[in-house]
Amino acid sequence: MDFIPDFGKYNFYVWTCYGISIAILLAFTVHTLLQNSNRPK
């Protein structure tokens, strides 16, 4: 099993979709965790 599998002619499309999805989830996660760390007690 390759760490970064090759999806042939669909490689660009599949990885772009997963890349954008993971980036959005990470952006929301980091933003929320930063807000939590600054939350007044």
Place this chain on the structure above:
Amino acid sequence: MINFLANPLRFKKFAKVAAPIFGVLALFLISGGLYFGLYNSPEDQLQGHSVRIMYVHVPAVWTGMAAYAGMAFSSLLAYIWRHPLSDELARTLALPGAAFTALGLITGALWGKTSWGTYWQWDGRMTSTLILLFLFIGYMAVWASIDDKRRAARIAGLVAMVGSINLPIIKFSVDWWNTLHQTSSVSMPNAPGLPSSILLPLMLMAFGYTFFLGWLVLNKMLNKIANAKTQRKRSAAASTSLEAL
């Protein structure tokens, strides 16, 4: 349950317990979904590897729609009981809802290019989903453009409630009109039309995104409640010091 959570203190207690549970569930479900979606699911006979896009596309649109339904319901509760928590909950759902809808549209366009040879078609499903994104943007624009927060909440709530008519249109658009988009593959009253090897990553991602949205919203609500409490304390302290003068 709704009346129970309408109290900010009780909501805070609930959110402090539920948020970490939702976060852990989201982490495990999304990790599992990504593993099965990328590494451990078969190619489709017709669509080849491009079927893997479905595991991020469909859950994104479902979560966007769920966020809108939550926003409209919460706005309705705010109209009935005029409770500020309901308005804040609706407002908190808007940005993640818009992001998930945009994600669904972008991944759908890329999937469309591989399946149909075009990124976009003005058909019922795609157009109604684009309208959903515009409704989210309109809702946020109302909050951003009106200084009186009570008035903003009234108007934005109305946008959310009226716009909810779009949700059944998105759902049934593939049945009502001729469309490039495929009809529903997963339908609750009927048996799922997908094999378990495809259904597993799809469902893992769908529940993962839903718990992620829950984690996100509960944390943002906790932050808003804490900030409101601090502001109240500051105002009280300021008025006390003014009285002392």
